[in-house]
Amino acid sequence: MAHPSQLGFQDAASPVMEELLHFHDHTLMIVFLISTLVLYIIVAMVVTKLTDKLILDSQEIEIIWTLLPAIILILIALPSLRILYLMDEINDPHLTIKAMGHQWYWSYEYTDYEDLGFDSYMIPTQDLTPGQFRLLETDHRMVIPVESPVRILVSADDVLHSWAVPCLGIKMDAVPGRLNQTAFITSRPGVFYGQCSEICGANHSFMPIVVEAVRLEHFENWSSMMLEDT
Amino acid sequence: MSLQKPIMRGLLAKRLRFHLPIAFGIAITVALSYKFGVTEPRKKAYANFYKQYDAVKEFNAMREAGVFESVRPSGK
Numbered sequence: 001m002a003h004p005s006q007l008g009f010q011d012a013a014s015p016v017m018e019e020l021l022h023f024h025d026h027t028l029m030i031v032f033l034i035s036t037l038v039l040y041i042i043v044a045m046v047v048t049k050l051t052d053k054l055i056l057d058s059q060e061i062e063i064i065w066t067l068l069p070a071i072i073l074i075l076i077a078l079p080s081l082r083i084l085y086l087m088d089e090i091n092d093p094h095l096t097i098k099a100m101g102h103q104w105y106w107s108y109e110y111t112d113y114e115d116l117g118f119d120s121y122m123i124p125t126q127d128l129t130p131g132q133f134r135l136l137e138t139d140h141r142m143v144i145p146v147e148s149p150v151r152i153l154v155s156a157d158d159v160l161h162s163w164a165v166p167c168l169g170i171k172m173d174a175v176p177g178r179l180n181q182t183a184f185i186t187s188r189p190g191v192f193y194g195q196c197s198e199i200c201g202a203n204h205s206f207m208p209i210v211v212e213a214v215r216l217e218h219f220e221n222w223s224s225m226m227l228e229d230t
Numbered sequence: 231m232s233l234q235k236p237i238m239r240g241l242l243a244k245r246l247r248f249h250l251p252i253a254f255g256i257a258i259t260v261a262l263s264y265k266f267g268v269t270e271p272r273k274k275a276y277a278n279f280y281k282q283y284d285a286v287k288e289f290n291a292m293r294e295a296g297v298f299e300s301v302r303p304s305g306k
Contacts, residue, residue, distance in 0.1 A: 018276055025269040033261035040253040050241055143300045146285065187280070189289040191297055214301055215289055222300035 017169030101161030104203035
């Protein structure tokens with residue numbers, strides 16, 4: 001989850017998010033390079049006493065300031081496309097979960113083997129126990145097996161929502177009448193938080209997402225227990 | 231006594247010859263500082279973290295701390 005005064009991304013919990021972090025570092029480095037150069041040139045232009053009203057063109061500089069940005073854009077585009085195709089690779093998921101957005105909660109359906117479904121409402125602030133996070137905790141978490149490829153099918157029941165978990169590098173719009181697919185694999189066990197990322201009404205800020213990645217045998221015990229309860 | 235002829239030409243070129251190398255130098259220095267100060271340490275940090283990462287040990291530690299809701303601590 002995010003921490004106070006955080007500027008950068010949350011720590012990555014999936015390989016795709018690690019790649020995105022490194023790509024962001026690479027692109028931000030280029031941004032700093034260009035911004036520093038432009039700032040220096042602006043200051044130099046502002047303080048100069050040289051003026052020439054008769055300069056009309058200069059082929060040399062036009063070539064330089066066309067080629068250089070083109071090269072920089074290629075240096076950004078190549079890693080970007082690599083990650084784009086990496087995210088789309090067929091990864092043979094072990095599990096498929098449907099995440100449905102409602103006003104104002106998420107519901108999860110695990111229908112690969114049995115019919116398991118449950119709603120996930122935010123825990124109101126007054127009901128939190130010590131150690132829980134305000135506006136982030138839910139009564140039922142989406143539990144998945146760690147280090148297993150998982151496919152998520154995201155849709156919505158009413159209005160637009162968006163299923164987002166920053167540390168897994170996932171954001172997928174929940175559109176009524178449409179199934180959007182994304183897949184991920186968690187690199188380590190833990191609890192990962194996200195929030196609805198598409199304005200959906202009064203309680204848009206109060207329908208968080210909690211993903212709990214546990215070892216496979218515990219995931220199986222949990223799903224059996226949930227099936228017995230329902 | 232004669233005055234030295236003032237320089238009337240090539241003023242912009244002289245200014246550019248002075249400032250452009252400094253501008254590119256500073257910009258490249260900033261970029262390299264970010265690369266070796268932030269990017270490479272971050273890559274190494276992630277590599278080192280997973281090199282010594284024991285998922286079972288960490289999972290058990292989190293379980294005993296009561297982090298998970300699907301798995302209770304082993305005593306309970």
